[in-house]
Amino acid sequence: MKKVPVWIDTDTGVDDAVALLTAVQLEKEGFFEIRGVSAVCGNAELERTFENARNVLSLAGREDIPVFPGAKKPLMTELSTAPEAHGADGLGGAEIPSSQAVREEIPAWDAIYRCARECKGELQLILLGPETNAAIALQKYRDLPSCLKRILIMGGADIGGNRTPAAEFNIYADAYAAQTVFKSGIPVVMCGLDVTMKANLTREEMEDLDTFDSKGCRLFRESSQVTRRLYEKLEGVKNYYVHDACPVLFAACPDMFYGEEAGVFVETRGKLTFGKTVSDRDTDIKFGVKNTFVVLDLDRDRFAQAVIKALKAV
Ligand code: RIB
Ligand code: CA
Numbered sequence: 620m621k622k623v624p625v626w627i628d629t630d631t632g633v634d635d636a637v638a639l640l641t642a643v644q645l646e647k648e649g650f651f652e653i654r655g656v657s658a659v660c661g662n663a664e665l666e667r668t669f670e671n672a673r674n675v676l677s678l679a680g681r682e683d684i685p686v687f688p689g690a691k692k693p694l695m696t697e698l699s700t701a702p703e704a705h706g707a708d709g710l711g712g713a714e715i716p717s718s719q720a721v722r723e724e725i726p727a728w729d730a731i732y733r734c735a736r737e738c739k740g741e742l743q744l745i746l747l748g749p750e751t752n753a754a755i756a757l758q759k760y761r762d763l764p765s766c767l768k769r770i771l772i773m774g775g776a777d778i779g780g781n782r783t784p785a786a787e788f789n790i791y792a793d794a795y796a797a798q799t800v801f802k803s804g805i806p807v808v809m810c811g812l813d814v815t816m817k818a819n820l821t822r823e824e825m826e827d828l829d830t831f832d833s834k835g836c837r838l839f840r841e842s843s844q845v846t847r848r849l850y851e852k853l854e855g856v857k858n859y860y861v862h863d864a865c866p867v868l869f870a871a872c873p874d875m876f877y878g879e880e881a882g883v884f885v886e887t888r889g890k891l892t893f894g895k896t897v898s899d900r901d902t903d904i905k906f907g908v909k910n911t912f913v914v915l916d917l918d919r920d921r922f923a924q925a926v927i928k929a930l931k932a933v
Pocket of ligand 2: 629630631632634635662747748863
């Protein structure tokens with residue numbers, strides 16, 4: 620089976636780490652080939668997300684996957700991190716050995732473009748954080764849209780918001796970058812809160828992971844305490860939403876998900892709606908272009924099984 624090339628851009632926080640380990644497992648099973656990873660500021664500062672990405676891949680025995688440093692701040696707004704959900708270091712203070720891999724110095728946007736050219740239009744770009752690196756690449760390389768097959772994101776929402784009532788964190792964190800991506804002409808698969816808030820683990824599944832002795836489960840157990848406490852405060856139950864594993868699993872097993880084509884663009888001027896992904900999926904008036912596949916639902920059991928398998932396999 621011809622291996623599908625993917626590139627993962629991440630603001631390596633807790634669910635990003637789970638997504639990276641899930642991607643490593645999916646590559647082992649032949650679904651795709653991880654051509655590279657790049658870090659972006661978001662959940663934490665770039666210095667942290669860069670180290671976290673390197674260390675998570677090292678934990679999985681994959682120091683061969685190159686990790687490139689990206690943007691230290693959003694395109695035009697100030698950096699606003701999420702320590703309340705991911706801890707100051709981005710991984711909830713979890714103990715994790717330092718990678719011994721070569722420290723890449725080429726900027727993420729140049730590395731993404733180089734890889735896209737090498738893959739001759741087949742590369743799928745998976746964005747798990749603010750879309751700053753992708754936007755810089757699109758601004759610097761005008762032919763990039765012709766070199767990418769599609770962009771799959773965790774971000775936005777047809778309905779909902781978790782940074783404001785109107786906006787999801789990744790989009791809100793760099794709304795101008797996200798607008799650049801949605802206006803690029805490259806097909807977008809949007810795994811927004813509509814589906815990722817259904818992509819949760821049950822109490823029994825969490826207990827199983829918390830008691831299983833693998834490096835992946837130990838990292839999840841140690842890193843996710845901050846997030847669990849946040850959700851417990853917000854919802855009254857120890858929940859865990861594996862937001863970032865959605866686009867990764869969509870790239871490998873799209874039949875695990877349900878969604879609809881729509882026009883989606885980003886509000887960059889509104890006071891109340893800044894960072895909102897405005898979708899015409901359910902409106903009478905349309906944008907006139909269907910640039911996005913809006914993912915709305917998933918087979919949660921299959922999703923959880925894939926994530927648990929990946930964490931136990933490391
Ligand atoms: O809104 C959830 C998203 O914001 C996830 O990507 C999480 O890692 C944070 O970056
Ligand atoms: Ca993320």
